[in-house]
Amino acid sequence: MLSNTSVWALARSRAFARLTVVLCAFALVAPSCGDTPPIVTVTNYPGPGIRSPWGIAAGADGNLWFTNYYDDSIGRITPAGVVSSFTDPSISRPRKIVAGPDGNLWFTSDSPNSIGRMTPDGVVSTFTDTSMRPRGMAAGPDGNLWFTNYNSDSIGRITPAGVVSTFTDTRIVNAWGIAAGPDGNLWFTITNGHLIGRITPAGVVSTFAYRDIMHPRGIAAGPDGNLWFINGNSSAQWTGTSSIGRITPAGVVSIFTGAGMNTPTEAEIAAGPDGNVWFTNNNDSVGRITPAGVVSIFTDTGIGSAFGIAAGPDGNLWFTNFWNNSIGRITPAGAV
Numbered sequence: 001m002l003s004n005t006s007v008w009a010l011a012r013s014r015a016f017a018r019l020t021v022v023l024c025a026f027a028l029v030a031p032s033c034g035d036t037p038p039i040v041t042v043t044n045y046p047g048p049g050i051r052s053p054w055g056i057a058a059g060a061d062g063n064l065w066f067t068n069y070y071d072d073s074i075g076r077i078t079p080a081g082v083v084s085s086f087t088d089p090s091i092s093r094p095r096k097i098v099a100g101p102d103g104n105l106w107f108t109s110d111s112p113n114s115i116g117r118m119t120p121d122g123v124v125s126t127f128t129d130t131s132m133r134p135r136g137m138a139a140g141p142d143g144n145l146w147f148t149n150y151n152s153d154s155i156g157r158i159t160p161a162g163v164v165s166t167f168t169d170t171r172i173v174n175a176w177g178i179a180a181g182p183d184g185n186l187w188f189t190i191t192n193g194h195l196i197g198r199i200t201p202a203g204v205v206s207t208f209a210y211r212d213i214m215h216p217r218g219i220a221a222g223p224d225g226n227l228w229f230i231n232g233n234s235s236a237q238w239t240g241t242s243s244i245g246r247i248t249p250a251g252v253v254s255i256f257t258g259a260g261m262n263t264p265t266e267a268e269i270a271a272g273p274d275g276n277v278w279f280t281n282n283n284d285s286v287g288r289i290t291p292a293g294v295v296s297i298f299t300d301t302g303i304g305s306a307f308g309i310a311a312g313p314d315g316n317l318w319f320t321n322f323w324n325n326s327i328g329r330i331t332p333a334g335a336v
Contacts (some may be wrong), residue, residue: 040298040330040331040332041330041331042286042298042300042302042303042328042329042330042331043081043302043328043329043330043331044300044301044302044303044321044326044327044328044329045077045081045083045326045327045328045329046324046325046326047083047326048083048085049068049073049075049083049084049085050066050068050075050083050085050325050326050327051068051070051071051073051325052068052069052070052071052322052323052325053066053067053068053069053075053307053308053320053321053322053325053326053327054066054067054068054069054094054095054096054266054307054308054320054322055067055094055095055096055097055098055107055268055307055308055320056097056308056309056310056318056319056320056327057097057098057099057105057308057310058099058310058311058312058313058318059076059099059105059120060099060103060104060120061120062078062079062313063076063077063078063079063313064076064077064078064079064310064312064318064327065077065097065099065105065118066097066308066320066327067094067095067096067097067107068085068094069093069094069095069322070093071085072087072091072092072093072094073085073086073087073091073094074086074091074094074097074105074107074118074122074124075327077318077327079312079313079314079316081329083327084122086118086122086124088124090114090116090124090125090126091109091116091124091126092109092110092111092112092114093109093110093111094107094108094109094110094116095107095108095109095110095134095135096108096134096135096136096137096308097137097308098137098138098139098145099139100117100139100145100160101139101140101143101144101145101160102160103119103120104117104118104119104120104160105117105118105119105120106118106137106139106145106158107137108134108135108136108137108147109126109134112128113128113132113133113134114126114127114128114132114134115127115128115132115134115137115145115147115158117160117162125162127158127162127164129156129164129166131149131152131154131156131164131166132149132152132156132164133149133150133151133152134147134148134149134150134156135147135148135149135150135175135176135177136148136175136176136177136178136188136189136218136219137178138178138179138180138186139180140157140180140186140201141180141184141185141201142201143159143160144157144158144159144160144201145157145158145159145160146158146178146180146186146199147178148175148176148177148178148188148189149166149175150174150175150176150191151174152166153168153172153173153174153175154166154167154168154169154172154175155167155172155175155178155186155188155197155199155203155205157203165203167199167203167205169197169205169207171190171193171195171197171205171207172190172193172197172205173190173191173192173193174190174191174192174193175188175189175190175191175197176188176189176190176191176216176217176218177189177216177217177218177219177220177229177230177268178219179219179220179221179227180221181198181221181227181249182221182225182226182249183249184200184201185198185199185200185201185249186198186199186200186201187219187221187227187247188219189216189217189218189219189229190207190216191215191216191217191232192215193207194209194213194214194215194216195207195208195209195213195216196208196210196213196216196219196227196229196245196247196251196253198251206251208247208251208253210245210253210255212231212243212245212253212255213231213245213253213255214231214232214243215231215232216229216230216231216232216245217229217230217231217232217263217265217266217267218230218267218268218269218279219269220268220269220270220271220277221271222246222271222277222291223271223272223275223276223277223291224291225248225249226246226247226248226249226291227246227247227248227249228244228245228246228247228269228271228277228289229244229245229246229247229269230242230244230245230263230267230268230269230279231243231244231245231255231263232263232265242257242261242262242263242267243255243256243257243261244256244257244258244261244269244277244279244287244289244293244295246293254293256289256293256295257295258287258289258294258295258296258297259295259297260281260283260285260287260295260297261281261287261295261297262281262282262283263279263280263281263282263287264280264282264305264307266307266322267279267280267281267282267307268280268307268308268309268310269309270309270310270311270317271311272288272311272317272332273311273315273316273317273332274332275290275291276288276289276290276291276332277289277290277291278309278311278317278330278332279309280306280307280308280309280319281297281306283299284299284300284301284303284304284305284306285297285298285299285300285303285306286298286300286303286306286309286317286319286328286330288332298330302321302326302328303319303321303328303330304321304323304324304326305321305322305323305324306319306320306321306322306328307319307320307321307322308320312329315331316329316330316331316332317329317330317331317332318330
């Protein structure tokens, strides 16, 4: 039986974390620090209804939706910070969540391996298939949902009605993130193959190699018409020296590094409302990279173990603090 629990409004008198941070930006070559530095404002929302939040996405209803991994629930937070939590017996270890082309929220589950659908009213449906090992998920240009099957080395497609198709290719080895590209195709990361993949809505796979692609993870379409992805590091499971990659629809790859960049395995990346790309970073920070490759890292007491990140309907970036059991909002005021 579906229940709607933990609906609460944040008390006005609560002291939430708010801090402006000024840092000099770095790219492959550090720019001059004499210019006006970027400024952001972070607001943190902890409390009931938020426990081990992982993925986050903007819904068609004007709110942010997130997965509570260890709480087996789906959360909703309004731009004003009001949280609701939805539970259902079929929700178990939810991880990634995206807005679907049908106006609903779609999410992946680890245990058992399945894909769930939730209406804005909180009604849950679950779909399973023997081929499913879902990791990343994205809404496709064809009106369907597409997902990576990490452990079964394939790409999956699910219609809004729940019909599943699976596409295999010998080059797909542990596919991780996936995103809809500006070219009408889906782009995905092949973690252990050190490749970026592309799949057409008809299921035709192409892969792109580059010497500095290393264990790519999250991927997102950028505001510049390219795809941006996070490079992981083979020397550590959760942390390591990292970089951000950019790949054009034609397959041309560029790699950018920056001081303070240290993305964990579960880091995500998203296009921001300010024309830049934002990503979750280790060491209690969030990163930003411009289309030209200039990196800025922002730290704040309201950022801790950030995993998922998404642009909200309010012009801000919203992110999940997994171990801190909170949702963060970062306002790119003054960002260039």
